[in-house]
Amino acid sequence: MSSGEQKKASLWQQPMQVWAVAFASVVAFMGIGLVDPILPAIADQLHATPAESELLFTSYLVITGLMMLFTSFISSRIGAKRTLLIGLSFILVFAFLCAISGSVDMVIGFRAGWGLGNALFISTALATIVGAAAGGSANAIMLYEAALGLGLAVGPLVGGLLGEMTWRAPFFGVAVLMAVAIIAISVLLKTPADAERPAPVRLTAAFRALGNPALGLLAVAAVFYNISFFVLLAYSPFPLEFSALGIGFTFFGWGLGLAITSIWGAPLLLRFVKRTTAIAIVLPLIAIDLVVAGLLVHSKPTLVTCIVVGGLLYGFMNTILTETVMDATDVPRSIASSSYSGVRFLGGAAAPPIAAILAESWGDTAPYVFGAVAALIAAVIVFSGRRLLARADGAHESAVTEAEAVLLGDAD
Template identity: 40%
Template sequence: MTLPRSVWASLFALVAATIGMGLVVPILRPLSVAFDASPAQTLLLVSVYMVCLGAAMPFTSAVSSRLGVRRTLVGALLLNVVCGVVSSLAGDIGVVICARAGWGLGNALFLATVLAVVIEEAGALSGRAIRYFEAAVGIGISAGPLAGGVLGAISWRAAFLGSATMMLVAAVSLMILLPRAERGPLATGVFAPFRALLQPGLLVLGLASLLYNVGFLMMFTFTPFPLARGPEFVGLVYCGWGLALVFSSTFVGPRVQRRIGTLASFTVGTTGFAVVLVVMAVFADRDAVLVAGVISSGLALGVSNTMMTEAAMASSSTDHTTTSAAYNLMRNAGPAAAPWLAGTLGESLNVHAPFLFGAISAIVAVVLVLALMGREVVAPVVSRV
């Protein structure tokens, strides 16, 4: 069986949209220099983006159920286009931070809705569709730093303008390729995602996702500062990370899952990620180790992301749109302060501290899953995945 055309159209738009997410990483240091901002101030634009992304997630199902998924996806991407243009014209770091807040809102509407569309349209092939979803995110994020590095070598303004262009391409592709869909017969309540989090299985998995994503965001956003290399070099490194993520989520994750199960695969992947962060913490002053650590973390995270998404989407009895909104609230809003915290720890302590803190957070996620996966509240989830 093959995936429907609507799934491939959504995945194509997802790749184009997520390019704008990873594109900002290679220009973080140039932005810091251009605006004479500290690492903590510069990374605040990432944290604000994550706060707005996560805070808007609970309300995405209410919006899409009223507007329809096609209008929601296209409208979200067009909002991102505006924010990208505003960022490219910014005269100080505050304008960029405000624009990234709007960008977070747009991506919240897009990411939660497109995940639900992919799962619904895939039907019995939802497991494969989720793996392709995570792979598409990896492709977009890997291409983003590469594009950011190339355009950032010209100007950080060119990088933001390029991102806005990609968002416009994504919006046009959805208008052409995604079938028109009517609004659902029943509008979803605004508080439905919060009620979904009262289900123990989804809550536990959401907390675990929150914790290991703290480690991921610290590593992902802070590494360019101790690496202290040009945007082209940083872009290539993060492109390598994305390619490793795609390979792992597409080929490695499914094989590990068949052997040991979904949640056990998450445990293995997240433990491996924590080990990588410990090594990066010890050798944070060595460029070769930082480069190898970023790329190898993609292999571990490819397994963790796919397994956790699949488990979370199977853990709730609510509809996919509501479950996606609830899970993404935990996954994105919870660790939103991690980039700012990484910059603060790097400034106030040393360059080793952010990586060590991230490793501890990932280990706590593993302990949480190991402690609760066999208990009665999570046992139904284990049996389904």
């Protein structure tokens, strides 16, 4: 078997436990975009303003971000499998409670509980996949980001299809899928009998990790990056003015593009440039895409095109940023993942209500300009601190070799 074939096999022929966690990750990430198609319906039927509806994102992301700072502490004490199952159980329960809610305040509150489960699951899932996947950390991260992209693509589609019946149906759908994911993790994720128990992580480990200059730099950049990300994702359903199904299909295209460039686009780009250079290239392109979306926001074909193009660009960034975080320091991966992801989600939490408030005051163009400025700030932060990221760029050569082998394997 050629080296390309070996790498290809290591990417796609993974242990069943990896696929179980990847499937659960798809379902977990569905929760982010699931509410996109039903935001207008929730605003209308529960008599909420757009800003109040956007709090469905904010409550979810705030709790997700805050709790991610403690997930490495929790998982090191009760184990990865229990942490994953507890997280999925929280999502199941709170998705069901969202479905039977009678007011927008109740949905906002239960989405916060959903975020708690998401935090326990997401950062633990990344560390689990990296630890169990065949073919090295780069392949594991590509699989994780593919699951993220697929979940973000399928979430709006499911939300749109079920949302045509009632805004409650997508929440019931997630509860059912979570039950399937819980069974899959319970049956397929095995802990070897001779496996060493992980060393307990201190409660403050994630906060201390942010004191690392490289990780701190990337976390701050991620705050602004995620602002741009959630401006496009969370605010766009309102100016689109489509049906739930129309919004669902639009963001299905967005998420599909994100998944494609996460798996194939990022490795291809990294064959030619270093990670920090790639970040400095893609973030300004995201800013341009958002400016075009804002200036031509009332042209539906243009806005849809900008949303899908944005998905392609965010796919590059998600994989490249995650790989950079994992290779930039000697901080244990589970702690680095918790620290970076926690701060990243907190940045995203601020974007939806700010976007809605800006739109109310300055029109539909303003949120996209806000997102574009945030993307440019993230680019400046990474570019100005690129010397701190020399370790991640130093690991670039092995990533290039691995990416080339994957691409050659796909061509065989």
